[in-house]
Amino acid sequence: MRKLVVIAFCAAMPLAAQDQPQGSQPKPVPAPTLEKPGMAAPEAKSEKPAKPAAPKPVNPDAGKTVEEIIARVNNEIITRSEYDKARQTAVEEAKSECQNRCTPDQLQTDIEDRQKHALRDLVDQSLLVQRAKDMGVNVEPELIKRLDAIRTDNKLASMEELEKAVSGQGMNWEDFKNNIRNTLLTQRVISSEVGSHVTISDEEVSKYYEAHKGEFVRPEQVALREIVVSTEGKKPEELPDLKKKAETALKRVQDGEDFGEIAKRLSDGSTKSQGGFLGIYKRGELSKELEDKVFQMKRNQLTEVMETKQGYLVLQVLEHYDEGEQSLAKVKNEIMDKLYSARMEPAMREYLKTLREQSYVVIKPGYQDIAGGGGSEIQEVSATPEVTKSKKGHKKFLLFGKRSGSASSFK
Incomplete structure (x- = not known):
C-alpha cells in the first residue's frame, strides 16, 4: 500500500x-497491556490419601x-x-x-x-x-x-x-x-x-536593522514558494485532471486564500509542510526559463500553471530583493522572525524547567x-x-x- x-x-x-x-x-x-497469570489446573482426585506434592515455583511474570x-x-x-x-x-x-x-x-x-x-x-x-x-x-x-x-x-x-x-x-x-x-x-x-x-516591537526591529545593515547587502534575489501537482507515474488520461487540480490551487490563491495553506493541502512537493517554501535564489541558480520569468516578477506575484518533467508547477515570488542594501520594509519580517526565535528558545526552556520543578520527573x-x-x-x-x-x-x-x-x- x-x-x-x-x-x-x-x-x-x-x-x-x-x-x-x-x-x-x-x-x-x-501503558503496557498486561495479562493475568493462568490458574493452575486442579489436581486429580484419588481414593487413597496422597502425599501433597511439593509446590512448583511460580514465575510472577508468566503470561x-x-x-x-x-x-x-x-x-x-x-x-x-x-x-x-x-x-x-x-x-x-x-x-x-x-x-x-x-x-x-x-x-x-x-x-x-x-x-x-x-x-x-x-x-x-x-x-x-x-x-x-x-x-x-x-x-x-x-x-x-x-x-x-x-x-x-x-x-x-x-x-x-x-x-x-x-x-x-x-x-x-x-x-x-x-x-x-x-x-x-x-x-x-x-x-x-x-x-x-x-513580543517584538518596531523599535527593536529598527534598532537591529541599523546595527546590522551589513547583513542586508545582497545581490538580486528572489524568495520562492511552490505548489507542485506531480505527474510522475501517471497515465496520459489522468493528466487533464491533474492540471485542473493545479489550476484550482492557483485560482484559490488568486481569490485571496493563503498560498502557504493551499500548498500544505494540495501540493505533492517535498516542501508542502513548509507551506511550499523553496528558498532564496540568486541569478544563475535557477533554470534559464524560470530565471527569466521570476526575476521579472514583483513581491507576491504568481506564475501561471507551468508544465515540467515532474508535474504541474505554480510559483509565487514571496519577496524580490534588489541588488545592494535592502530596505527595512523588505527585511522587517525576516528580522522579526530572527528576534522572535532568539527569545522563544530560552523562554521555552525556562518554561519547561518550571514545569519539571512543579512535577514528578523521575x-x-x-x-x-x-x-x-x-x-x-x-x-x-x-x-x-x-x-x-x-x-x-x-x-x-x-x-x-x-x-x-x-x-x-x-x-
Missing part, C-alpha cells in the same frame, strides 16, 4: 509520528507483557519502546528535511543531535500535554479538521477508509489520532503560555544525561517496590516499583 501523506504542523513528519511546529513529536503509546520503563512524568510513563521509536523518527525527519540539501556528514550530525534529545523531548511533550489538560484545552474540532485534511490529501472517500489505510500500515487508529491530538495540545500550550509573552539510572540537561530537576530512583516520593502540592504515587497486577519493570 502506498504510504499516506500526512500534513504536519512544524515540519514534515512520517505518518507514524506527526510533527510539531519546531520539530518531531514521538507517538504516545499506551505478562514486560515493558522497560525509563521515565515517569507525574502519573505518566515513558517506555524504552517509545524512546526507540522516537530515535527512529529522528532519523526519518532528518532525512526528510535534508533531501539533497546536506552532505552525508551534515546529515549524520543532524541525526545524532536529534537522537541525543529524543528522551528529553518525550519528557517535554508529556509535561506539555498534561499542562494542556490541566488548562482544559479542547482541540477536538482541530483534530477533526486535521484528519479530514489527511483524508483529502490521500484521496480517500471517507474517514472509514482513512482508518483502514492507517491500520493497513500497522498503526493503531486510536494511537494515530492521539498522536495528532497531543501535538495540537502541545502547540496550544506553547502559543498561550510562552509565545504570547514574547528518570531511570543511566538515562539522566539525555533526559533533561541543564538545571532541570531530574531525580534518580532505585527499582525498589512501593517507593513513594512526595512534593508540596502534589499527590504521592508509585515510582518505578511494581503495582499489583503490573509487570512493568526495569528488567
Whole structure:
C-alpha cells in the first residue's frame, strides 16, 4: 500500500509520528497491556490419601507483557519502546528535511543531535500535554479538521477508509489520532503560555536593522514558494485532471486564500509542510526559463500553471530583493522572525524547567544525561517496590516499583 501523506504542523513528519511546529513529536503509546497469570489446573482426585506434592515455583511474570520503563512524568510513563521509536523518527525527519540539501556528514550530525534529545523531548511533550489538560484545552474540532485534511490529501472517500489505510500500515487508529491530538495540545500550550509573552516591537526591529545593515547587502534575489501537482507515474488520461487540480490551487490563491495553506493541502512537493517554501535564489541558480520569468516578477506575484518533467508547477515570488542594501520594509519580517526565535528558545526552556520543578520527573539510572540537561530537576530512583516520593502540592504515587497486577519493570 502506498504510504499516506500526512500534513504536519512544524515540519514534515512520517505518518507514524506527526510533527510539531519546531520539530518531531514521538507517538504516545499506551501503558503496557498486561495479562493475568493462568490458574493452575486442579489436581486429580484419588481414593487413597496422597502425599501433597511439593509446590512448583511460580514465575510472577508468566503470561505478562514486560515493558522497560525509563521515565515517569507525574502519573505518566515513558517506555524504552517509545524512546526507540522516537530515535527512529529522528532519523526519518532528518532525512526528510535534508533531501539533497546536506552532505552525508551534515546529515549524520543532524541525526545524532536529534537522537541525543529524543528522551528529553518525550519528557517535554508529556509535561506539555498534561499542562494542556490541566488548562482544559479542547482541540477536538482541530483534530477533526486535521484528519479530514489527511483524508483529502490521500484521496480517500471517507474517514472509514482513512482508518483502514492507517491500520493497513500497522498503526493503531486510536494511537494515530492521539498522536495528532497531543501535538495540537502541545502547540496550544506553547502559543498561550510562552509565545504570547514574547513580543517584538518596531523599535527593536529598527534598532537591529541599523546595527546590522551589513547583513542586508545582497545581490538580486528572489524568495520562492511552490505548489507542485506531480505527474510522475501517471497515465496520459489522468493528466487533464491533474492540471485542473493545479489550476484550482492557483485560482484559490488568486481569490485571496493563503498560498502557504493551499500548498500544505494540495501540493505533492517535498516542501508542502513548509507551506511550499523553496528558498532564496540568486541569478544563475535557477533554470534559464524560470530565471527569466521570476526575476521579472514583483513581491507576491504568481506564475501561471507551468508544465515540467515532474508535474504541474505554480510559483509565487514571496519577496524580490534588489541588488545592494535592502530596505527595512523588505527585511522587517525576516528580522522579526530572527528576534522572535532568539527569545522563544530560552523562554521555552525556562518554561519547561518550571514545569519539571512543579512535577514528578523521575528518570531511570543511566538515562539522566539525555533526559533533561541543564538545571532541570531530574531525580534518580532505585527499582525498589512501593517507593513513594512526595512534593508540596502534589499527590504521592508509585515510582518505578511494581503495582499489583503490573509487570512493568526495569528488567
